[in-house]
Amino acid sequence: MANSIAITNPRTGEPDFQLICHELSDVMAKSKQLRLAQKKWWQLSLQDRIKYLQIFAQAITALKPSFVEALIDDTGRANESMLEVDVVIGAIDRWCRQAPELLATQAERSGEIPFLAIKQSYLPYPVVGIISPWNFPLLLSLVDAIPALLAGCSVLLKPSEVTSRVTKPLIKAISEVPMLAEVFSVVTGGGQTGEAVSEVADLICFTGSVATGRKVGEACAKRFIPAFLELGGKDPAIVCEDADLDVAAKALCWGSMVNAGQSCMSLERVYVNKNIADAFIAKLVTEVKQLSHNFPNINQGEIGPIIAPSQVDIVKRQLADAKVKGAQFLTGGRVVELGGGYYCQPTIVSNISDDMDIINQETFAAILPVVIVDTDQEAIRKANNSDFGLSAAVFSQNVEHAEQIALQLEAGAISINDASLTALVHEAEKQSFKYSGLGGSRMGNVSIHRFMRKKAFIRN
Numbered sequence: 210m211a212n213s214i215a216i217t218n219p220r221t222g223e224p225d226f227q228l229i230c231h232e233l234s235d236v237m238a239k240s241k242q243l244r245l246a247q248k249k250w251w252q253l254s255l256q257d258r259i260k261y262l263q264i265f266a267q268a269i270t271a272l273k274p275s276f277v278e279a280l281i282d283d284t285g286r287a288n289e290s291m292l293e294v295d296v297v298i299g300a301i302d303r304w305c306r307q308a309p310e311l312l313a314t315q316a317e318r319s320g321e322i323p324f325l326a327i328k329q330s331y332l333p334y335p336v337v338g339i340i341s342p343w344n345f346p347l348l349l350s351l352v353d354a355i356p357a358l359l360a361g362c363s364v365l366l367k368p369s370e371v372t373s374r375v376t377k378p379l380i381k382a383i384s385e386v387p388m389l390a391e392v393f394s395v396v397t398g399g400g401q402t403g404e405a406v407s408e409v410a411d412l413i414c415f416t417g418s419v420a421t422g423r424k425v426g427e428a429c430a431k432r433f434i435p436a437f438l439e440l441g442g443k444d445p446a447i448v449c450e451d452a453d454l455d456v457a458a459k460a461l462c463w464g465s466m467v468n469a470g471q472s473c474m475s476l477e478r479v480y481v482n483k484n485i486a487d488a489f490i491a492k493l494v495t496e497v498k499q500l501s502h503n504f505p506n507i508n509q510g511e512i513g514p515i516i517a518p519s520q521v522d523i524v525k526r527q528l529a530d531a532k533v534k535g536a537q538f539l540t541g542g543r544v545v546e547l548g549g550g551y552y553c554q555p556t557i558v559s560n561i562s563d564d565m566d567i568i569n570q571e572t573f574a575a576i577l578p579v580v581i582v583d584t585d586q587e588a589i590r591k592a593n594n595s596d597f598g599l600s601a602a603v604f605s606q607n608v609e610h611a612e613q614i615a616l617q618l619e620a621g622a623i624s625i626n627d628a629s630l631t632a633l634v635h636e637a638e639k640q641s642f643k644y645s646g647l648g649g650s651r652m653g654n655v656s657i658h659r660f661m662r663k664k665a666f667i668r669n
C-alpha cells in the first residue's frame with residue numbers, strides 16, 4: 210500500500226490535499242509497461258505520433274478550467290495559471306508543426322573518404338524520466354515531455370509534490386488519448402519517488418535545486434545514463450550609464466517580481482552605474498510600489514503567496530541577515546501572513562555588502578538587491594562572482610556595447626534591454642553555466658535531438 214502525504218494550500222496554509230506517494234516497486238512496474246509500449250509507439254509513423262499529441266492538446270484545451278483551478282490551488286496565483294496552460298497548448302502545437310522537419314530522415318552522403326557512403330539514423334531512448342519543480346508545475350512537467358514523445362520515447366513523469374493538484378487534470382487529459390496513455394505515465398510523491406525514477410529511466414530531465422540536481426546527477430552517472438539538469442540561478446542585471454532608465458526600471462520590475470520572484474530566470478541582483486544610480490533607483494522604486502498582493506482578491510494584485518512552505522523560512526532568513534548587516538529597504542522588506550498564506554512584500558534593497566546571503570544565495574522571492582558600481586568592468590566582475598550562471602540582462606542604448614558586456618557574462622541566456630526574454634523565444638538555444646545546470650540546450654529546435662541516440666550507417 211502506497212503512503213500518502215498532506216499538501217498545503219499556499220493561500221490558506223491549510224493541508225487540504227492528500228497525495229499518494231509511489232514507491233520503487235510501483236515505479237519499476239510503470240517503467241516496465243512503458244518500455245514495452247514504447248516499442249509500438251516508435252513503430253508508429255511520426256504523423257501518427259503528431260496526431261496523438263494534437264488530440265492531447267485538444268484534451269488540455271477542453272479541460273482548461275480544471276487545469277487553471279488546480280494550478281490556482283497549487284500556486285495561489287491566477288493570471289500566471291491561465292498563461293501557463295496557454296503556453297503549454299502553444300508548445301504542443303509548435304512541436305507538432307516543427308517535428309517533421311526536425312526528425313526528417315537524412316539522405317545518404319559521402320564524406321572525406323569519397324567511396325564510403327554515410328547515413329545518419331537514430332534510436333529514441335525508451336524511457337525518459339522527467340522530474341519537475343513547483344514554480345511552473347505544468348509547464349516544467351511538459352516542456353521536455355512533448356519533444357521526447359514526438360521523438361519516439363515513452364515518458365515517466367514525477368511532478369513536484371508541492372504542487373500536485375495539477376496532476377489530476379493532467380492524468381485525465383492523458384487518459385483521453387489511450388495510445389498516449391500507454392507511453393506517458395505520471396508517478397506522484399516526494400524525493401523518494403524521484404529517486405526511484407532516476408533508478409529506472411534511460412535518460413533524466415531534471416528541473417529543480419542544485420542540491421537535488423547533484424543527487425540526481427550522481428544517480429545517473431552511476432548508471433551511465435544522460436542527465437539534463439536545469440537548476441537554480443542568481444541572475445544579475447547590469448544597468449549601464451547610457452541605459453534608457455524607464456525601459457530598465459520597467460523590465461527589472463517585471464523580471465524580478467513576476468510569479469512573485471519564483472522563476473528560475475528571475476533577476477535577483479542589479480548592478481547600476483553610479484552616475485545614473487539615483488535616477489534609476491527612484492524609477493525602479495516607483496514601479497515596484499505600484500505592485501500589491503493578490504489578497505484577498507486573487508484577480509487583483511500581482512504578487513501571489515510563497516508557494517512552497519519550505520521557502521518561507523529561507524526568505525525570512527535572508528531578509529533578516531540583510532537587515533542585521535546594514536541593508537536599506539527602499540520598499541517592502543518583510544514576509545507577511547495574510548489569511549494563513551505567506552507573502553513576500555515586493556522588496557527593493559540597497560546598501561548591500563558582499564557577505565549578505567541575499568546577494569550570494571538564490572532567493573526565489575519578490576526581492577531585488579541593487580548594488581551601485583563605478584564601472585561596467587566592476588559590474589561584470591561582480592555579476593560573474595557567483596556559483597550560478599543561468600540568465601542575465603544588460604541595459605545600454607548602445608547595443609554593440611551591451612553585447613560586448615553580454616559576451617563577458619558567465620550565463621547562458623542574456624536579454625538585452627529587457628528581462629527573461631529567452632523564456633519567451635523558443636528558438637534561441639542556451640546552456641546553463643556553473644551550478645545552474647548540465648547538458649544540452651532545452652530551448653531551441655535542437656533540444657528534440659537530446660532524446661535520440663545517434664547512429665551511423667557506413668557503406669563501402
Ligand code: NAD
Binds near residue numbers: 340367571
Ligand atoms: P527541488 O530540487 O526541491 O525538487 C525538484 C524535484 O525533485 C521535485 O519533484 C522533488 O520531489 C524531486 N526530488 C527531491 N529529491 C529527489 C531525489 N533525491 N531524487 C530525485 N528527485 C528528487 O526543487 P524545487 O524546490 O521543487 O524547485 C525550485 C528550484 O528549481 C529552484 O532552485 C529553481 O531555480 C529551480 N528551477 C530551475 C529551472 C531551470 O530551468 N533552470 C526552472 C525552474 C526551477
